[in-house]
Amino acid sequence: MTVELGHFALVLALLVAIVQGTVPLRGAARGSEPLMAVGRTAALAQFLLVLLAFLSLMNAYVQSDFSVLNVAQNSHSAKPLLYKIAGTWGNHEGSMLLWVLILALFGAALALFGSGLPQALKARALGVQAWVGVGFYLFILLTSNPFARLDPPPLDGQGLNPLLQDPGLAFHPPFLYLGYVGFSMAYAFAVAALIGGRVDPGWARWVRPWTLAAWIFLTIGIVLGSWWAYYELGWGGWWYWDPVENASLIPWLAGTALLHSAIVVEKRDALKGWTVFLALVTFGFSLLGTFLVRSGVLTSVHAFAQDPARGVFILLLLLLFAGGGFALFAWRGPRLAGGGLFRPISREGSLLFNNLVLSVAAATVLLGTLYPLLLESMGGGKVSVGPPFFNRIFVPLMLPLIAAMAIGPMLAWKRGDLGQAMKRLMVAAGAALAATAAVSAILGSIEPAGVLGLALAAWLLTGTLAELAQRIRLFAVPLAESLRRLKGVPLGAWGMTLAHAGFALMIAGMTGSQVWRQEATLVMHPGTAVAFAGFEVGFDGVASVPGPNYIAERGRFTIRDGKRVVAQLEPEKRRYPVEGRETTEAAIRTTAWGDLYLAVGDARDDGARVVRLYFNPLMLWLWFGAAVMVAGGGLSVLDRRLRLGAPKRVRTGAVPAAARS
C-alpha cells in the first residue's frame, strides 16, 4: 500500500464530504427522505476513505519508508514498533490526519447508531459535521500534506523527539483529539437544531451521550498528558499551566458545563439558549486549542509547527465555524424560548451555578493564556502569566463550586429546600471537620490551604455518598430493602456519584501534592545516604544500560524506612544518539500516602551525581480519582435511557421529537 493511494483516498474523502455537506441539508430543508439518506452512506464512505489514508501513512511508518518526507523527518529504523506506529501522529501532518480520521469516525458513528434520531436532525447534523471535515481536509491537502515524497530518499530517518517516545504520550494525542473532535458532535447538533429551529428535551438526550463520550476522552487525554509530564519531565510536578495544557483545559471546562446544562434541558426544558451556546463555544474552544498548538501564536514548549500559513488557515476555519455558529445563534437563538421556571435554590439553580463557575473558570484560563499576547499587541510590554496567576484566581473560583457540588444533587427540581439538604449533609460537614482535625493532629500544624482542600474533598466525597444513601434510603428502611433499591439505581445516577466522588479524590490528591510537597536537590556520592521525607535514601551507584535506541545511565537507590528496605529505585537518564537528546526517567515509589520520586542528574568529575528528590503526598489519589471520574462518565454513557434516545416510531420522520421524560 503506497502513500499515493492514501493521498488519493484523502482527496476522495474531501469530495464525499462536500456531497455529505450539501445533499442531506437540502433534503432536510425539502423534507426529502432519499436526499437525507445520502448523509448516512456518505458518512460511512468518508470514514473508510480517511481510514485508508491514515493506514497508508501508518504503513509507511511501520515499514520505515524514508522516501516519504514525513516519515524521514519523524521516524528512524531503530525505533521500537510502538513508537513507529505512534510516530504517525507524533508530528504536525500526521496528527492532523488523525484529527480528520476521528472526525470521520464520529460522523460514521452517528450515521450507524443514530437511527433513533429524527431524520431531519440527523441529516443536518451529518451535514454540519461534513463541513467541519471539508475545512480540515482542505487544510491538510493545501498546507500540511503528510504524503509528500522525498527524492532521493535518505538512508535513515531523523527520529522522533525522544520525549515523545513514551507509552503515556503515544496515546495522549489520540485521546485528546477524540475529545476535541468529539465536541464537534455537540456543535453539529447545536447548529442542526438552530437550523431546524427546535431545541427540546429529546434533543438534549441525543446530544448528551456524544458530549459525554467526548468529555471522557478529553479527560483521559488530559490526565495522560499530565501523568506523562509528571514522570517524564523529571520535575516532580504534574501541571504547569503551559499554554498548550490550558488549551485542553478550556474546552474541558466548557464541556463539563455543557454536560450539566444539557441535563436541565432534558429534564426541565429550560436553559436552552445557554446550552446551545455552550455546545457552540465548547467546540470553538477545541478549535482554538488546535489553533494555539498549531499556529505558534503562543510560544510554548510543545508547539509542534510554527508556520504562519497554517496558523492563518486554522484561524479562518475557527472564524468560519465559531462565527457561523454564533451568527446562526444570534439569528435563531431568541426563538429558543425557555420552558420550565425555577427558583434559585433548586436543582436547576445549582446546575446553573455550576455552569456559571465553570464558564468563568474557562474564561479566566483563556484570559490568562492570551493576556501576555494581548498586552504585547497593545504595546504594553511583555508580561509572563505563570502558575501564580492561575493558582490565585482559578483555585479560589473552584472552592464554591466544590462546596455546592455536594449540595446540588440533594436539591429538588424547580424548588429546593436548602435547610433540608443541609440537614442531610450533616454527615458530610462532620467528615470535613474530622478531616480538618485529623490533618491538623497528624501534622501538628495547620496549613490553611491544605486543611481547606482536604476538608472540601471530605465534604464532597461524603456528601456524594450521602446522596446515594439517601437515594436508596439507607438506614431509613431495612437493609434488604436498601439493597434492592441499590440495584434499581439508574446507571446515570451511578455515573454522577462516581464522577463526583472521583473528583473529590482528585482534590485530595491535588491538595496533598501541592501543599505538602517536599523537594531537595542534592549532590550525592555513590555509597552515601541522605534522610528525606522520613526515608533514608541510599545511593548505590550508576550503571550504563543499553536500550533499543538509547543508552541509559541507570542509578540505583535503596530506600529504607528505619532499618527495613522498602524499595529499590532505578531512575534513568537516557541519551538518544540519533536525535542527540537526553531524557530523564524518574523512578517513583507509589503508596497511598504519597509518591517518593527520584530523578538522577548529571555526573560530576568526582563521580558524584546531582539527584532530585521529591515527596508528593497523596499523588496516587489524583490519578485514581481521575480514573473513577472517567468510569463515572462511562457508566452515564451506558445508561439505557440515553442509549435508546427515543422510541423507534420517530423513524418515520413525520413525528418531531417531542418532550419525553
Add this chain to the structure above:
Amino acid sequence: MLRRLPYLLPLIVLAGLAGYFWSGLGRDPNTLPSVLIDQPLPELALPPIAGRERGLVTADLKGQVSLLNIFGSWCVACQAEHPFLMQLKAEGRVPIHGINWRERDADAGPAWLKRLGDPYTLIGADPDSRAAIALGVTGAPETFIIDAAGVIRYKHIGPITKDIWEKKLWPIVERLRRG
C-alpha cells in the same frame, strides 16, 4: 433589540478575538517586536554563577558586537540549542554572553554547563528574574544581539538553529560589525 443582545454577544466577542489573533499571526513569533530594540541595554550588574569570578555588567558588553543568551538548566529548549552555541564558540565568530535565569538552586546552572560545555564568555546569575524583567524576556532561550555601543539590535525568541543563525542572526552580526 435588547432581548437579542445576549444572543449577539458571542459573535461580537469572537470578532474582537479574531482581530487580536489576526494581529498576532501577522508577526513571526520569533521576531515579536520588543520595545527594547534600538534601546541601550538596561543597566545590569549581575553576580557571577558559582565557580566563576566575574558576573555580567552592562559596561562589559560594550566595545564589540556580542550575543546575550538567556538560558536555564531547567529549560529543555536551551538544551536543544546548546550544542549549536558550543559550535559557535568553537568557531569563535562572536562572543556569547549568558544570563543564567531562574535557577532554583545556585548549583544547577554550573552543573549543567559542566556537563554540556560552557560556550559563554561572561555569565550573570539572575535567579529572581530582575534582569529578565528589565530585558522583557518572555521565555528561555532568548538571544539578543548587542552592538558595539551596547545597544540592543535584535531579539530572537526560541532556540537558535543553524538555519536561523545563517539566515537571520549572522547577517545582522556582520552588518553591525561593518557599522
